[in-house]
Amino acid sequence: MPSTAVAIIGLACRFPGAASPDEYWRLVRDGRETTQSIDIKTEFDANFFALSPREAAAMDPRQRLALELAWELFEDAFLLPETVRGEQVAVHLGAMNDDYALLTLRDASRNLDHHSFAGTSRSMIANRISYAFGLCGPSMTVDSGQSSSLIAVHLACESLRSHAAPLAIAGGIHLNLADETAMMETEFGATSPSGHTYAFDGRADGYVRSEGGGLVLLKPLRAAIEDGDRVHAVIRGSAIGNAGSSSSGLTVPSVSGQHDVIRQALSNAGLDRGQVDYVEAHGTGTEVGDPIEAHALGEVFAGRRGDPVAIGSVKTNIGHTGAAAGIAGLIKTVLAVENAAIPPSLNHDSAEIDLGALGLRVNTTLTSWPVVDHPRRAGVSAFGMGGTNAHVILEQAGGGDEVGCGRGGGDRGSVAWVVSGRSGQALVNQAARLGEWVGQRPELGVADVGWSLVSTRSVFEHRAVVVGGDRGQLVDGLAEVAAGRPGAGVVVGRAGAVGKTVFVFPGQGSQWLGMGRELYGRFSVFAGVFDEVVAELDRYLRVPLREVMWGGDAALLQSTEFAQPALFAVEVALAGLLREWGVVADFVVGHSVGEIVAAQVAGVLSLGDAARVVAARGRLMAGLPVGGVMVAVAAGVDEVEPLLGAGVDIAAVNASDSVVISGEEEAVGVVVDGLVGRGRRVHRLAVSHAFHSGLMEPMLEEFSRVVADVSVGSARIGLVSNVTGQLAGSGYGDGSYWVEHVRKPVRFADGVAAVESLGAQVFIEVGPAAGLTVSGAVLVKDRPEVDCVLAAVGQLFTQGVEVNWESVLGGGRRVELPTYGFARQRFWLGDSGSDIPDRPRVTAPEQLQQLAPPERHRTLVELVRLHAAVVLGHPSGHDIDPELRFQDLGFDSLTGVELRNRLKLHPDLARLPLSRTLIFDYPTPSALAEHLGELLSHNDSGESPDDKIWSLLRTIPVDELRRTGLLDKLLVLAGQPEESPQDPAVSDDVIDSLSPDALITLALNTKDENEAL
Incomplete structure (x- = not known):
């Protein structure tokens, strides 16, 4: 294989009857014939490419199709388009004719706008791809007539070989849009009256007009192999040339011109005529062209050893796709090489010339690729009407039959799609x-x-x-x-500008027998962390924790002695698993024993110290006399506290209307009866002791001794204290804190409010579900654990x-x-793309000034959305996402100015300083609306900003203006290059010569100087 070989690592196409390479292969393999129009010429996903409806309507459909095919091309190559943004990727695209420009100019008064020039320019077809994908390599549209797309492939290969680019997109697009072009082709006399392509057949009566597009993604073979790319086929060599002057006429093909380019391609590939098995011919089915092509092929292949060379033409399947004809033949041949089968060439009965004598035969049935002593090889030809010809030599990729790479997925149980x-x-x-x-x-x-x-x-x-x-x-x-x-x-969800993420670690009562076992068997990271945690805990437990958690004695796990260590082990392991998956918490909040997990995950407690605190806490609590109850109450703390008597405490404040009380059973019962009498819902918790109540006090002295020497580190992330309900500060986490933590109520609601005030929006319970958040939990009882954890991260992802x-x-x-x-x-x-009147009104004049700020902002958002819809050509303001960037909505600098001008039509906005760069300074409709609201608030005095600037300028001495540099700017704006000599202040004639817009521009461009003055 020569070092200049080029790998085809991606395919994309749209041809009659085939919307993808897979469908295209089935069409040619099955020997079907169709020349139906491509049904997506009028349809396009403008939003996907951040294009407005107005611009999309003005764009030549070839530009639109080029964009979609380019995206599909990267996907076929298993390449994320965003990874090549800014890279030197070449784009060479074949195209001919300008039907859409012709249609645009038919009714110029109705169709023309500022998008039309770029939208109908043929050169922009390739450039549109480069712009949309951020590709910085050579980018050009090639027009050599019907050979354009194969010429583009050759030029792309040359870009790779000359190191102008490491990756290249090549191909062509041809669409039939204007009747006038069809009339010219018919008048030329080459189109088929029968509507069938009879390539190399005695019935040949001309070509059948068709359309379509195809692209290939090219890369030097050596680089493709090194990068592990899937290679469809290899371009071993190629050549282009022109027939030169011919006595037969400008548009008549040349035998010498065709066989010369084929010989040159073979030479460039380092091959001889006996090493090619199949030729995808140009094969237009014209009375003049096919015999000339057959004789040119005969001059190359006649007399070679072995069987005649098989030839065929995809034009018999889909007609003549004009500038895309070469890429249509190339992609067909790539698929044939890949699938080791030669598709039938249709409509062939007999030829007027002796193909056998020329060493040729038309392949008329689906045929297995010949058994040869070399890789499967084929040539592809495309000839332009003006004599510019191209030929490409394709070769089977070495080991290229395997699509997959990496180890197989196998049967792993539940997965996420x-x-x-x-x-x-x-x-x-x-x-x-x-x-x-x-x-x-x-x-x-x-x-x-x-x-x-x-x-x-x-x-x-x-x-x-x-x-x-x-x-x-x-x-x-x-x-x-x-x-x-x-x-x-x-x-399902829509990801937005997500706030900060909070891991919430549940407390006792949420555990169940067997929890964590499925995760342990599936995820090695979870298993590794779990093993490490359990090893530390088992140093303090009388029964190995794993036996308790995954054994058959549910009562033993429900015991506080083991419930708290079990929760600690599972929750720390879950946090480790989420961290491995890239899910990182900005804040951690624990509930009761869950706070010890939070402290360990945040780095305040070492794993060893945290295990000691948890084990001692559970053991000492379990050793207390049984008795005491805890009851969850659907009421606020302000209502509950006055009802408390001796022996009852607030154990937790979980929300504004959710409190847990704890204490002696009889005393708690009195409080509960009173709340029930008020119609409040209550629920007794399944716990063995009255946690966070006075009944815990007998354990505190021993617990204090055990945890006295706990070491405290600095928190790596935001950590919330149950005791204070605020972020942990200095002194947090020592032994005395954990003693206090046992007795004091859990101020969970305050903790949630604290992190929300700091931007937290996403909460996830990292442990068995305890109903602490509305966002869900990583584990839910009686549901498969792997499904739960995958769904949980899926929920986070969709947010x-x-x-x-x-x-x-x-x-x-x-x-x-x-x-x-x-x-x-x-x-x-x-x-039209829009049913909105030219000058929509959202509020009556002066109404914006009178609205309260929240209502004003909502109104301004709708106003901006409505005007943006008019500018872009959307039917409704509801089509404008207020949080999307203007550029992603399809705005450019010109439409941005148009939006600004439309906004100034509103009476309340008319005198505001709205710059021409408004959409770049305030990049979303919501941000712009907020800016407008601020300007209106500052303008409540009734004096407009330009009036204020006007008045200010009249009072500033010339020396001050000169010192700050404002004078030079004023004179330039006024069109007076020379400085006025000794004026005590800026003269009225200078001021009067400045337009309000000029003054506003001056103010915006000299903000710092104005503030200094």
Whole structure:
């Protein structure tokens, strides 16, 4: 294999009857013929590519198709598009004709806007890919007529060989949009009246107009092998050339021009004519072209040893796809080499020329690839109407039959399938496509599908996680997502700007026999941490903890002596597992004994000291006389406290309407009776002792002695104290603290409020469910533990918490998956895209000034959304997400100015200093609305900001303006380059010559100087 060999590591295509390479292979393999129009010419997922409806409608559909194909190309290559942003990736794309520009200009008064020039420029087809994906390598649209796309492939290979880029996208797109172009081709006399392509057949009567697009992702073979890429096939060599001057005419093919380029490609590949098994011919089915091509091939292959060379033409399947004809033939041949089969060339009965004498035969049936003593090889030709020709030599990839890499997933029990989309509809599409894909491929392992979803697919804000133990469960879960009715094992959400994350560690009463055993058997990280914790605890326990937790004596585990150490072991191990999966807490909060877990996880207590505190605490509490009760009450502390008598204490304040009382049974009963009489709900807890009450005092002296020498470290993360209900400060965590902790009430509600005030939004119970949060728990009794923990991290993920899913799933093989489920809408010239009147009004004049700040902000958000919808061409302000960046909504600098100008039409906003860079300074509709609200608040005096600047400038001496640099700026704005000599203040004529906009611009650009003055 020459060092210049190029690997094809990705494929994407859209041809008649085939929306993907897989469908395309089935079409040609099965010998089907179709030239139906591609049905997505008018449809596009503009939101996915952050394009406004207005811009999408102005864009040539070839640009739109190029974007979608490029995304699918990266997905086919198992490459995350975001990883190549900013890299030197080349883009070479073949295209001819400009039908959409012609359609635009048919009714220019209706169709033209500022997006039209770029939207209809042929050069922008390739550039659109480079811009959207952030690719910095060579980027060009190639037009050599019908050979354009194969010329583009050759040029892309040259970019790789010359080290201009390490990766290249190549191919072509051709769409038939204007009747005028069809008329010209018919008048030219080359189109088929029969509607069939008779390549190399006596019935040849012209080509059949068709359309489509295809792309390949190219990489130097050596680099592809080193990087472990899946290689579809190898481009061993290629060549391009022109026939030069011909007496037959500009548009007539040349035998010499064609055989010269084929010979050159063979030479560049280091091969001779006997080492090629098949040729995908240009094969247009024209009376002039096919005989010339046959003789050119004959001059290369006639007289070689062995059987005649098989030839065929994909144009017999899908017609002539114009500038995309070469890539159509190339992708067909790549798939044939990959599948070791040569598809039939259709509509061939007999030829007027003796193909056998030329060393050729048309392959008319599906044929296994010939058994040869070399890798499977094929040539692909494409010839342009003006004589620019291309030929590419393809070769089978060494060991390229294997798609997967890494170890197989095997049967691991429950797994998670993660799907996401840039919109809710796209998420539905993704789930439906994946369910159908897996349902049709029983050979796919569920673990491998899960692994491929998280390792080869990008993540978007609309998310779903489906958890299940077998294919049926998972496919059913996908169906629920697709139907919009999530059930058990399915989590759906939209990730936003998530706040800080809190791990909540439950206390005693939430434990059950066998907890943690399934996790121990599945996750090595959990097992490792659990073993370490248990080893420390067992030093202080009379029965090994593992025997208690996973034995058959439930009563023993319910004993405080073992319940508290068991909870500690499971919760510390769970925290370690979550940390391994990339889920990191900003704050930790424990409930009662759970706080010891929090202190250990935060680094305040070493594992050894924490184990000693927990074991002593449980043992000493268990040694107290039995008796005493704890009752949960659905009432606030202010209502409960006045009812307490001797022998009853507040044990915990869990929420504003949830209190636990604890103490002697008779005394607690009196309080409970009173609360029940008031209609309050009560629930007696299943505990052996009255924790956090006076009944704990007999253990405190001994406990104090045991924990007296506990060492205290600094907290690595925010840690909340049950005793104070606030973040732990200096002196936290020593022996005396844990003694006090036993007796004082658990101020859990205050702790939650404290972290919420610091930005906490996501709470997760890291332990057996105790109902402490509404967000859910990592473990739930009577549910499979692996399912629970996967669903729990899935819940976090759908909220926007980062999760390292590759670590969660632990590896597998890459397998083929369906490409992105674009949520397409119609975009075409003349479609208004909006039913909004030109100047919408949200509030009456001056009403904004009178609104209270919260209502004003809501109104301003709706105002911005509505005007943004008008500017972008959306039918409603509801289509504008107020938290998305303007650039992600499809705004650019020009539409940003248009939005600014529309906002100034509102009477209350007309005199506000709104800069032309408004959408960049305040990057979301919500942020802009907040800024507008602040300006309105500062403008309540009635004097407009430009009036204030005007007045200020009249009072500032020239020396002060000169010292701060403001004078030069004023004079430039006024168009007076020379400084006025000795004016005591800025003259009225200078001020009067400045427009309000100029003054506002000056103020915005010289904010620091103004503040100094």
